[in-house]
Amino acid sequence: MIRSVVRGTGAALPRRIMKNADFEGMVETSDEWIAQRTGIRQRHIAADDETTASLGEAAARAALDNAGLTPDDIDLIVLATSTPNNTFPATAVDIQNRLGMHHGFAFDLQAVCSGFVYAVTTADLYIRGGLAKRVLVIGSETFSRILDWSDRSTCVLFGDGAGAMVLEAGEGTGSIADRGVLAASLRSDGTHKDKLFVDGGPSTTGTVGYLRMEGREVFKHAVGMITDVIEATFSAAGITAEDLDWFVPHQANKRIIDASAKKLGIAEQKVVVTVDLHGNTSAASVPLALSVAVADGRIKKGDLVLLEAMGGGFTWGAVLVRW
Numbered sequence: 001m002i003r004s005v006v007r008g009t010g011a012a013l014p015r016r017i018m019k020n021a022d023f024e025g026m027v028e029t030s031d032e033w034i035a036q037r038t039g040i041r042q043r044h045i046a047a048d049d050e051t052t053a054s055l056g057e058a059a060a061r062a063a064l065d066n067a068g069l070t071p072d073d074i075d076l077i078v079l080a081t082s083t084p085n086n087t088f089p090a091t092a093v094d095i096q097n098r099l100g101m102h103h104g105f106a107f108d109l110q111a112v113c114s115g116f117v118y119a120v121t122t123a124d125l126y127i128r129g130g131l132a133k134r135v136l137v138i139g140s141e142t143f144s145r146i147l148d149w150s151d152r153s154t155c156v157l158f159g160d161g162a163g164a165m166v167l168e169a170g171e172g173t174g175s176i177a178d179r180g181v182l183a184a185s186l187r188s189d190g191t192h193k194d195k196l197f198v199d200g201g202p203s204t205t206g207t208v209g210y211l212r213m214e215g216r217e218v219f220k221h222a223v224g225m226i227t228d229v230i231e232a233t234f235s236a237a238g239i240t241a242e243d244l245d246w247f248v249p250h251q252a253n254k255r256i257i258d259a260s261a262k263k264l265g266i267a268e269q270k271v272v273v274t275v276d277l278h279g280n281t282s283a284a285s286v287p288l289a290l291s292v293a294v295a296d297g298r299i300k301k302g303d304l305v306l307l308e309a310m311g312g313g314f315t316w317g318a319v320l321v322r323w
């Protein structure tokens with residue numbers, strides 16, 4: 001059977017680092033409050049010349065280099081983002097053009113923080129359906145552009161960045177010993193749409209809007225939703241938490257990550273955490289964390305890796321990959 005195998009990963013971050021202490025004086029907060037409640041110590045913030053398209057392009061080039069490929073080898077780009085450069089055309093098509101790629105096709109996918117997990121699942125289906133052989137899956141965000149910088153309950157939580165992965169058609173036997181995407185579970189439920197949303201849009205206000213979140217409410221639902229969808233993924237693959245080599249969760253809050261891992265029985269040393277360095281970069285958070293753990297040698301060929309995310313909508317999901 002066809003399997004979608006990871007061939008390379010890459011990342012890109014804006015030049016400017018903003019530390020927690022840099023918020024003191026802007027809003028009533030402290031390094032201590034932010035670090036204690038979220039685990040975040042710093043985030044990267046895009047300059048005017050750094051956009052979702054430019055960061056996505058840089059991450060894509062890094063992933064192609066890591067894979068030993070060029071844009072000519074790619075036939076589909078799936079970009080997960082909630083902060084596109086323009087309402088349309090899709091930022092994925094802009095990235096396609098920036099890469100000098102004038103064949104194949106490209107589109108954006110919007111599932112907020114779950115975007116990358118949705119995008120990997122989508123790319124896997126295109127590959128297994130025979131519509132694409134090599135796919136660039138990108139998560140790129142500039143959430144700093146949709147933050148209300150006077151709202152301390154949200155502005156301290158998010159950061160900008162991009163991560164990318166090249167998936168390539170390979171051969172498998174259908175067992176969980178295969179390399180590639182092995183199982184996925186996706187969920188959404190719009191009854192929660194007012195708990196985490198942007199208060200503008202082309203069809204309503206005609207403006208871009210700002211992010212609004214009932215943090216406590218999101219927190220309340222997060223652990224249960226995350227653990228449910230992961231248990232569904234484990235049972236689809238016929239594995240348990242013990243079989244995992246690495247857990248790469250969405251990087252929103254260290255307390256949510258710790259509570260989810262504990263409930264699932266995933267050992268602390270198997271959890272990849274980058275929320276301290278990047279903050280919550282929405283659809284970029286999982287591929288940024290992956291890139292860090294691949295680059296430092298933790299994630300190696302043959303490892304069983306679980307990706308998970310939860311975000312606005314609500315949307316949530318998990319993907320199991322043998323590296």
Ligand code: ACO
Binds near residue numbers: 028113219
């Ligand atoms: N600095 C200091 N105090 C603050 C700050 C701040 N930056 N922000 C809020 N506070 C205050 C609140 O006003 C509140 O004060 P009060 O008690 O006088 O009313 C107090 O701190 C406690 O606020 P809570 O919201 O109850 O704090 P909590 O412990 O829940 O932490 C947080 C807040 C970090 C937002 C947490 O709820 C959280 O992480 N929620 C989940 C967010 C998340 O995971 N999002 C994921 C999806 S993101 C996406 O999809 C785009």
